[in-house]
Amino acid sequence: MPEGDTVWQAARRLHAALAGRVLIRADLRVPRFATADLTGRAVLDVTPRGKHLLTRIDGGLTLHSHLRMDGAWRVYPTGQRPHGGPEHQIRAVLGNEEQTAYGYRLPVLELLRTAEEGRVVGRLGPDLLGPDWDPEEAARRLLSDPSRTLGEALLDQRNLAGIGNVYKSELAFLAAVSPWLPVGELAPDVPPRLVATAHRLLEANKDRPDRRTTTTRRPGTPLHVYGRKGRPCLRCGTAVRKAELGERVTYWCPGCQPGPAGDSTDRRPPHN
Structure with a gap:
């Protein structure tokens, strides 16, 4: 599962590719938002919040995504064929004249009002890489x-x-x-x-x-x-x-970390 630093890096790449540019392609491949039309709107910023990604779009909208175990965002020059995985794994496409971002295997993808971001990230504690770190x-x-x-x-x-x-x-x-x-x-x-x-x-x-x-x-x-x-x-x-x-x-390490220990029989597959 990507951790806070990995998500921060993903946000930086997306922000560099999309922020301040108008979308000429926007495709959300989830049933609930498949008909949403974001073309013609500018991406304002891409902000990480813990393990969440918030892509804010002109008109008071936010595209919320979470990578969970194996999700990923890949950025390619517009017009170049993406190669981050099979086509059927792409859940979102956001593109401008220069760069296009593809969201692969995204288990969480939803479009919401920016004013309602608290509904998805408001419960989080202090963000280790955020301005609210306390x-x-x-x-x-x-x-x-x-x-x-x-x-x-x-x-x-x-x-x-x-x-x-x-x-x-x-x-x-x-x-x-x-x-x-x-x-x-x-x-x-x-x-x-x-x-x-x-x-x-x-x-x-x-x-x-x-x-x-x-x-x-x-x-x-x-x-x-x-x-x-x-x-x-x-x-x-x-x-x-x-x-x-x-x-x-x-x-x-049992030598360096004294105290209670777990069952190390490894009978179940790891959830890495």
């Missing part, structure tokens, strides 16, 4: 349900908007706590450090083509634990383990 509020929300596991609390977009499965695992490792530990049992200094680290990592990665949370430059080591099941921890050498926490796969 570390104190993010830490408060993270602790709002003391019995909830750290991993689940980090993934809840009502607490912090923008964290996905990769950052969940990496943040728990960097805080040296088990992702299965209830947040109410965290030491007082941990929540502020967690949200500060989350903000730092997403800010650092929003301009990188490849996500990195480590400082080592050895090949194959951009991340501490995510995707490294069975490989030695970069810090202590203990084999990294993988298990499911809720409905999402989690990676952790």
